[in-house]
Amino acid sequence: MAERRLAQRQGELIDRSQEVSFQWEGREVTGYAGDTIASALYAAGTRVFSRSFKYHRPRGLMCCSGQCPNCLVEVDGQPTVRACMTPVEQGMDVKHLNAWPSLQRDFLHLVGRLTPSFGMQVGFYYKTFIHPRRAWPLYEKILRNAAGLGKLDPEHRRTERFDKVHRHVDVLVIGGGEAGLEAAAEAAEQGRHVALVEEGLALGGQLAWGGPRSNGRLTALIERVNAAGVEILQPAYAGGVYEGLLVPVFQGRTMHRFRPAELVIATGSIEQPLVFGNNDLPGVMLASGARRLVNQFRLMPWEQAVVLTSSDEGLAAALDLADGGVNVLAVADSRRGADGSAIEDAGIEYLAGFQPWQAKGSKAVTGVVVTRDGEHRTLACDLLVMSGGSVGQTALVSQGGGGIRYDRDQRRYVPDSLPDGMRVVGAAAGSAAAAGAVPAQAPKTGCKQVVCFCEDVTTKDIALSLDEGFSSLELSKRYTTVTMGPCQGRMCHRNSGLVIADQLGLDPDSQRVGVTTSRPPHNPTSFSLLAARGYEPVKRTSTHHWHAEHGGKMLWAGDWKRPYDYGDGDSEVDAVHESLGLIDVSTLGKLIVRGPDAAAFLERLYPNRFGDMKLARVRYGIVCGDDGSIIDDGTVARLSEQEYYVTTTSSGAGGMEQWFTWWNAVWKMDCEIVNVTSTIAAFNLAGPNARTALSTLTDFDLSNEAFPYLGAGHAQIAGVPCLVLRIGFVGELGYELHLPAAAGEHLWEKLMEAGEPHAVKPFGLEPQRVLRLEKMHIIVGQDTNAESNPLEAGMPWIVKLDKESDWIGRYAIEWYKRRGNRLTLVGWEAQNGGVPIEGTQVVGADGQPAGRITSSRFSRRLGKAIGIAWLPVEQSEEGTAIRISDPKGSTIPATVTHKAFYDPDGERLRS
Numbered sequence: 001m002a003e004r005r006l007a008q009r010q011g012e013l014i015d016r017s018q019e020v021s022f023q024w025e026g027r028e029v030t031g032y033a034g035d036t037i038a039s040a041l042y043a044a045g046t047r048v049f050s051r052s053f054k055y056h057r058p059r060g061l062m063c064c065s066g067q068c069p070n071c072l073v074e075v076d077g078q079p080t081v082r083a084c085m086t087p088v089e090q091g092m093d094v095k096h097l098n099a100w101p102s103l104q105r106d107f108l109h110l111v112g113r114l115t116p117s118f119g120m121q122v123g124f125y126y127k128t129f130i131h132p133r134r135a136w137p138l139y140e141k142i143l144r145n146a147a148g149l150g151k152l153d154p155e156h157r158r159t160e161r162f163d164k165v166h167r168h169v170d171v172l173v174i175g176g177g178e179a180g181l182e183a184a185a186e187a188a189e190q191g192r193h194v195a196l197v198e199e200g201l202a203l204g205g206q207l208a209w210g211g212p213r214s215n216g217r218l219t220a221l222i223e224r225v226n227a228a229g230v231e232i233l234q235p236a237y238a239g240g241v242y243e244g245l246l247v248p249v250f251q252g253r254t255m256h257r258f259r260p261a262e263l264v265i266a267t268g269s270i271e272q273p274l275v276f277g278n279n280d281l282p283g284v285m286l287a288s289g290a291r292r293l294v295n296q297f298r299l300m301p302w303e304q305a306v307v308l309t310s311s312d313e314g315l316a317a318a319l320d321l322a323d324g325g326v327n328v329l330a331v332a333d334s335r336r337g338a339d340g341s342a343i344e345d346a347g348i349e350y351l352a353g354f355q356p357w358q359a360k361g362s363k364a365v366t367g368v369v370v371t372r373d374g375e376h377r378t379l380a381c382d383l384l385v386m387s388g389g390s391v392g393q394t395a396l397v398s399q400g401g402g403g404i405r406y407d408r409d410q411r412r413y414v415p416d417s418l419p420d421g422m423r424v425v426g427a428a429a430g431s432a433a434a435a436g437a438v439p440a441q442a443p444k445t446g447c448k449q450v451v452c453f454c455e456d457v458t459t460k461d462i463a464l465s466l467d468e469g470f471s472s473l474e475l476s477k478r479y480t481t482v483t484m485g486p487c488q489g490r491m492c493h494r495n496s497g498l499v500i501a502d503q504l505g506l507d508p509d510s511q512r513v514g515v516t517t518s519r520p521p522h523n524p525t526s527f528s529l530l531a532a533r534g535y536e537p538v539k540r541t542s543t544h545h546w547h548a549e550h551g552g553k554m555l556w557a558g559d560w561k562r563p564y565d566y567g568d569g570d571s572e573v574d575a576v577h578e579s580l581g582l583i584d585v586s587t588l589g590k591l592i593v594r595g596p597d598a599a600a601f602l603e604r605l606y607p608n609r610f611g612d613m614k615l616a617r618v619r620y621g622i623v624c625g626d627d628g629s630i631i632d633d634g635t636v637a638r639l640s641e642q643e644y645y646v647t648t649t650s651s652g653a654g655g656m657e658q659w660f661t662w663w664n665a666v667w668k669m670d671c672e673i674v675n676v677t678s679t680i681a682a683f684n685l686a687g688p689n690a691r692t693a694l695s696t697l698t699d700f701d702l703s704n705e706a707f708p709y710l711g712a713g714h715a716q717i718a719g720v721p722c723l724v725l726r727i728g729f730v731g732e733l734g735y736e737l738h739l740p741a742a743a744g745e746h747l748w749e750k751l752m753e754a755g756e757p758h759a760v761k762p763f764g765l766e767p768q769r770v771l772r773l774e775k776m777h778i779i780v781g782q783d784t785n786a787e788s789n790p791l792e793a794g795m796p797w798i799v800k801l802d803k804e805s806d807w808i809g810r811y812a813i814e815w816y817k818r819r820g821n822r823l824t825l826v827g828w829e830a831q832n833g834g835v836p837i838e839g840t841q842v843v844g845a846d847g848q849p850a851g852r853i854t855s856s857r858f859s860r861r862l863g864k865a866i867g868i869a870w871l872p873v874e875q876s877e878e879g880t881a882i883r884i885s886d887p888k889g890s891t892i893p894a895t896v897t898h899k900a901f902y903d904p905d906g907e908r909l910r911s
Contacts, residue, residue, distance in 0.1 A: 004043050006298040006324055011208070011215050013201060013296045014039075022092040025103065031088045036201070038064065038071045038084035039297040041094075047282045047364055049073065049083060051099040053149065053485065054456035055448075056109035058363055060282030062453070064289035066199065066523065067270055067490045069454045072097055072149055079150025080486065080524040085235070087201065097150040122461035122480045123468075149486065162532035164255045169195045169231075172247060172260035174238045174396060177205025179426025180266030181221045187264075188228035195258065196230050197249050199237035199523070202296065205268050209292045211320055240520025241400030245421050250525060255532045262421055265397055269390035269412075269427035270490050272438070273453075274308055275499065277358030277445035279386070280453055283365030287317030287387035294324040302383035306368050307331040308356045310438050314387035315343055321385065322346050329379055332356065332370040334439055351377070358445045359384055371443065388438050391494045392428040395518040406497065406509040411438060413494060413515065440495070440502035451499055452492040454485020462499050471504060472514045473497050488518035541586040542681045542744025550762065557765060558651035560587040565764035570860050572763035573770050576732055577861055580687035580760040582751055583768055585736065586744065589634065589653025590680050591646040591660060595671030598642050604807050605663065606636075607790065607799045613638040618710045618725050622780075622798060623656065628789045628812030632656050633780045637712040637725055642671075645712075645723065645738075649780055653677045663808070681744035685751055686734035688908070689758040694735055696754045700724065702735070709910040718750040728909030730771035731902055770857045773866060774902035776827045782838075783825060783854040783868050789816050794825045794898070823851075824876045827897045828884075830865035834892035836884045842869055843883045843891055850875060853884060859901065865892075866901045 008016060018033035024041055031040025038049065038061055048058045049071040059070040064084045071083035074095045083094070096103040129139040171187040173180050176198025188194040202208040203225075207218040225232070236251035245263045249256040271288045273279060285301060287309065293299040305326045307318040315331065319342065322328050331343050332354035340350035353372045360367035360378070367380045391412040394404045403416035407430060414430035441449055441459045449459040457480045465476045473496060476482060482496045483489035489496075493516065501508040521530075539560045541547075548554055552563030562584070565572060575581045593602060599611040606621045613619055615638055622633040632655070634647040648656040657675040664673060685694055691702050700715035701707060711726045723738040739747055752760060769779075778784065778793065790799050791813065799813055830836070835858045842851030856867035875882065878898055883891040903909070 004045070004300050006294070006300055009212065009295075009298060011212060011295060012298045014298065020088045020090050022088055022090070022094060024094045025096060033088075034201075035088045035297065036084050037073065037075070037081075037086050037088055037092075037094055039293065039299060040088050041083070042293065042301075043297075043299055048103060049282075050097060051103065051106050051109070052280065052456050053098070053454060056099065056106045057280060057448075057456070058106075058109075058282050059280060059453070060364070061285060061293075062273070062289055063271070063286050063491070064292040067487055069149070069486045072486065072524070074150055077153055077156060078526065079152065082524065085199070085201070122457070122464055160253055160528075162253045162255070162526075162528045164257065164532040167195070167256050167258045169193045169258060169260050171195070171262045171264060172258050173197065173230075173264040173266055174247070175205070175266030175268055175393075175426070175428070176200065176203040176232070176234060177266060177268045177426060178207055178217075178221065179268070179428075180205075180264070181225050183264045183266055183423075183425050184230045185221070185224045185228045187262075188225070188230045194228075194230045195260075196225070196232050196234075197236050197238055198232065198234040201235060203232070203234065206288075209288070209295050210316075211291070211295050211323075237523050238396060239522055239525055241396045241422075242520070243401075245400065245419075248521075250521075250523075250529050253529070253532075255529050260421075262423065263400070265394075265422065265424045265428050266426050267393035267396060267428045270393050271313060271390045272388035272494050273491055274310070274356055274386045274388045274438075275440065275449050275451055275459065275495055276308075276356035276442035277447040277449055278361070279356070279359060280448075280450045281359050281361050281365050281384075282363070283361070283382055284359060284384045284386060287314050287385050290383075290385045291317050291320045294320050298324075300325050301385075303327060304329060304381040305383040305385055306370075306379050306381045307385045307387075308368070308370070309387040310334040310355075311387050311389035312338070313390065314385065315340070317385050317387065318343055318348055319346060322348065326383065329381055332368075355439045355442065356384075356386070357442045358447060388495070390427065392424075392430050393490070394424075394428060395488060395490070395522060397422070397424060397428070398515075398517045399520055399522075404515055406513070406515070408507065408509055438494075438498065440498040451495050452480075452482040452485060454487050454491070455481040457482040457492070457496075459499055462496065463503055466500065466503055471500075472512050473500055473516055474514045476500060477516050483516050483518070486524055488522065489516060493518075539587070539678070541584050542741045543584050543586070543748045546745055546748060547584065547762070552762070552764060555765075557587060560650060562587060563762070563764035565766045566762055569764070569767045569770070572761050572767040573860065575759065575761035576687050576730055576763060576767070576771055578688070580685070580689045580693055580755045580758040581730075581763040581767075582748070582755065582760055583684045583686070583730075583763050584682075584748070585684050586681040586741070587650035588677070588682055589646075589648030589650065589656055590675070590677045590682070590738070591648070591653075591657060592643065592674045592676055593646055593660070593671055594643040594674075595669070596642055597669035598644055598671045600805070601664065601667070601669045601671050602636065602644060602646075603803065603805050604667065605660065607803075607807055607809065607813065609800050609803060610636055610638070610644065615640065616712045618712050618727055620798070622790055622795065623659065624790065624809030624813070626809060626812065628809040628816060629786055630780055630784045630788050630790060630793060631659075633778075635725065635727060637723070639712065639723075651781065679741055680738050681741040681747075682736060682738045683744075683748060683751060684730070684734055684736045685755075686728075686730050686732045687758075687760075688733060688911075689755075690733050690735055693751070693754045693758055693760065697750060704911065709906075718747055720747045722747075728906070729775075729777055730768060731775040731900075732771075732908050733911050734909065769855075770859060773855055773857050773868070774859055774861065774900070776868065776900045778825070778868065779855070788825075789813060791816050792821045792823050792825065821873050823870050824873050825854075826869060826871055826876050827899070827901060828867055828869055828882065828894040829897060829901070830867075830884070831893040831895065833865065834884075834886060835865040836867070836892050837887060838867075840887070841885045842871060842875075843885050844875075851882070862901055871896065 014032040014034040066082045066085040075081040099106040170192035171194045173184040173196040184196045204218040207214040239248040247258045330349040332351040334355040336353040343350045354370040357369045357371040401419040405416040465479045470476045547563040551566045602610040632652040637645040660673045698717045720743045725736040841849040844850035851871040880896040
């Protein structure tokens, strides 16, 4: 490693006091802390990092900035990791991609060599493998194994947490170069909240890798940014710009979803390669890449170099290379009038007007041929440094809805129009010095001139696409896949346009040439990040911690955490049936509807009546959509002439609040709707001993005569003001207590104390589902779906088609009634003890699916499996024998019923 390292100097990223070892292709490599995988491997003598996508040509380092595909590797099982942007870590395992049997000896590179005139060129797949069609599955398998950039491990399981957070800032600056730092500091000094995103390992852009001359300016800028209070996310990258200036920023294992008031694009410029023969050999490197190795990682890129340039960037690279101990043999500058005096003063031969023709070598560079006016010169070297100038990194501009165009004077793509709230600064706006006349391609050679390094698209491929009628960059892109690889056109957008313009004899800014829009994500992005956990606010009831401390298995139930059970669900069911149980139902949605038009308002929302309700009474109701489908259910209690207390399903509270308020805004009725779900706790005390236990805590008359089934009343219970509803979702005598959430835990503990003489047990969501199923009470969203209407769901009694007022869904339900039911919701009892899985099919006589199981449980009280199912009307008569599919391959015989399985006459809950 030490042989290629240069002397220590200010501005380097490595810490020479700390060595880091990792595995590369099964052998141990040692680098320094601060090294990237690529710089550590380069220091150890590695020149080949990957094989190309299609031809499997060897590829080495080129840009050292994460813009090209040449150093994509697999790290600890994760493919497409950018080696030049990933710091080394102790013990990491790094492997190559897309080569067999090894990176050095890749058998698949023979495909391109054995069929030089046709094999694997553009359109090869479509023209060769279209016949015979039945063989395509075999072709596809072979082609997929040959191409690609790595394989996913089908056995891999996520072991780390990935998060998603939502952010709002005044200004989001993408890019931490000189222009980005200045824009961020200026905005923050105005008192605005500013976040800056930089994907590189160091702030400053070219100031960071431009050598010691830039250190002073960089230090001053960073100090200014820190003093202004700019939030810096680094290393991090913007994955794209979406509608409304939504910018996903990926940092580590977190996706930040930014929505800034102003978006500043300061992404800088990207140095462009030159197009000439064998321009993808290992040892061909961009000038900026070579300068990064010299100035940031203090590496001598190789020993004998030739610089090929059309801009001053190549001249600066030649001087830095010479300063780093590289023997720079010559600088071939395609410009004829540029000032090369600094090069000559450094003792380097300056070849004005020479452009590259062909690189020499097979596995790596051994020389180069340059040409001018028919004159050819061959120079022996082991390093080719090229610079075709730079273009502004405008991909995020076009993704965000901005326009870009080719500027003839600057010879680069520049922003043309910007959406509201977006600003482009620095080199991305086209403010950098323009390159000289960039040769579109070298004169014809006998070897490949690569335009797109990601997809192995050559000048020959583009010429073929033009011959076949794809005469613009947008069309050629689809046929050749140019600009469609991991770099998304960074390395080939400008050159592909120049090649097309050159071959068609057009100006590059011609509408016939056009431009393309890179697709997000802007960089290779892990699916784990894209599927990161969103911001999920956990709703907890007032007694949440009591449940957790007393053995409750706390699981998600919609937005809430609820106890699934307390360790023994069967005994909890038995307690409710035989003595006493207590469940927390605070998650129910709770709305207060109050005002002179409250009754009329509910009459319009529900298919059943509420205007004729007596005071202090409760009525069950369902809410239907415009199409007559059931969207929610719950109870409605009339508390006064103008006030109703409405409960909804736990998951439907928010939706029902919106539904109620939206229709009230449309109808402009004189009533108010208030959502009190989170401020009201609710408990259900149920079982034969419920009245006896509750009576010890209140003076309220709980007798059946004074407070009958479906009654509502206000009472002081253990000193807490409560609304008491006598309802029976679980099928036993029960009292549902609604109270201020602040007193929830106090009253819960008092109820448990009052129930101790009756062996009270808290019961959870699963025992409740068994209890409700024994009564054949449905759960909206489980036993119903988006097409279920109340007639087919077995609730025709709830639909009052003779109501004087219209109500939502009325006309659809009238149509359903005229049409007649096709399906119906029924109960079933299994005959052999088998318990089918919810969602399985009811099998018809012909062996085909005839219905669907929505709910299924084994009832220990009944000694059999019971459930609910949708069946065709003709198979739904009481006592009809049906068969239910079993995942084990057999069927479960069952019998249809329309009555509640337990206490069908409701004597117990009315007791």
